[in-house]
Amino acid sequence: MFRILVVDDDKNTRFFIKEALELEGFEVFCAENGEAALAVYDKEYIDLVIVDIMMPRMDGYAFTRTLRESNKELLVLMISAKQLPEDRKKGFIAGIDDYMSKPIDPEELVLRIRSLLHRARLAQSHRITVGEVTLDYDGLTVTGHGQSVELPQKEFMLLYKLLSHPDKIFTKIQLMDEIWGLECETGWETVTVHIGRLRKRFEGWEEFRIENVRGLGYKAVRCV
Numbered sequence: 001m002f003r004i005l006v007v008d009d010d011k012n013t014r015f016f017i018k019e020a021l022e023l024e025g026f027e028v029f030c031a032e033n034g035e036a037a038l039a040v041y042d043k044e045y046i047d048l049v050i051v052d053i054m055m056p057r058m059d060g061y062a063f064t065r066t067l068r069e070s071n072k073e074l075l076v077l078m079i080s081a082k083q084l085p086e087d088r089k090k091g092f093i094a095g096i097d098d099y100m101s102k103p104i105d106p107e108e109l110v111l112r113i114r115s116l117l118h119r120a121r122l123a124q125s126h127r128i129t130v131g132e133v134t135l136d137y138d139g140l141t142v143t144g145h146g147q148s149v150e151l152p153q154k155e156f157m158l159l160y161k162l163l164s165h166p167d168k169i170f171t172k173i174q175l176m177d178e179i180w181g182l183e184c185e186t187g188w189e190t191v192t193v194h195i196g197r198l199r200k201r202f203e204g205w206e207e208f209r210i211e212n213v214r215g216l217g218y219k220a221v222r223c224v
Contacts, residue, residue: 002117003027003045003178007037007063008052008079013104017050020106021113027177034058038066045165045174046074048113051096053080053087061094068095075116079104128163131207131224135160145205154179155201158194162220163208171217191218 004026006017011032018028029044031037033055040046049067053060064076078091081102088099097116100109128135133144140156142149151159157179162170170178172188180186195218199210207224 002047003029004113005029005031005037005040005044005046005049007031007034007049007055007060009033009055010052013052013102016106017104017109020109024110026113034060034063034066037063041067045168045170045178048075048077048116050077050079050109050113053078053082053091061090064091064094064096073120075120077112077116128160130163130222133205133207135163142202144207149201151201155194155198158191159198159210159220162210162218163222166208166220166222169213169216169219174217 004021006014006021006028007030008014008017009032014030014032018030021028029040029046031040034051035058037049037051038058041049051060051063055063058066060078060080064078067074067076072095076096077098077100078096079100079102080087080091083101091099098112100112127137131144133142135142135156137156137160140151140153142151142156142159158175161175161178172191175191176186176188180190195210195212202208207222209221209223211219211221213219
């Protein structure tokens with residue numbers, strides 16, 4: 001399930017977009033300005049941000065520039081009642097991936113979001129390389145040290161998620177929601193079990209390690 005952060009100072013707009021995206025199966029978080037959005041981003045894993053330009057305290061341009069200082073890959077879709085070419089150019093210079101004018105058509109919004117997510121997946125090629133180790137999403141394999149290890153799906157997805165965002169802390173609940181889904185009846189203890197299996201499988205592999213962050217969750221550390 002993709003997780004989207006909607007940043008807009010207008011309550012009705014936030015509600016309208018949230019409702020439209022949740023109907024399409026997205027998980028949606030909301031914030032009323034850039035500062036509040038950064039606080040959400042620090043706590044939650046986000047796949048795409050929808051941000052308005054005109055907001056108090058921190059506008060959409062400043063928010064995007066700040067976001068890009070720490071994450072150059074996160075997808076950003078800017079929305080605004082401003083329609084001049086100069087406004088669009090300023091957004092792209094700040095680092096956005098797409099621009100959409102208000103009033104928002106919900107069908108077009110969903111199409112643009114799916115297009116951005118699709119292009120991002122193609123760009124990533126479903127592979128992660130850490131030193132001499134390669135994770136192949138399509139084959140569920142981890143290759144390195146002269147061997148190719150095919151993992152059970154959930155174990156692979158868990159390792160792939162952690163190594164896709166090195167040093168980012170994920171709570172057990174976040175990992176459960178992302179890997180097992182909201183409808184799963186299994187308790188969060190299964191995350192601990194799967195982490196233990198991954199650590200045992202790759203014990204001695206110096207390229208990465210999975211750390212327990214006491215009281216918070218887990219993070220992956222790339223060592224090369």
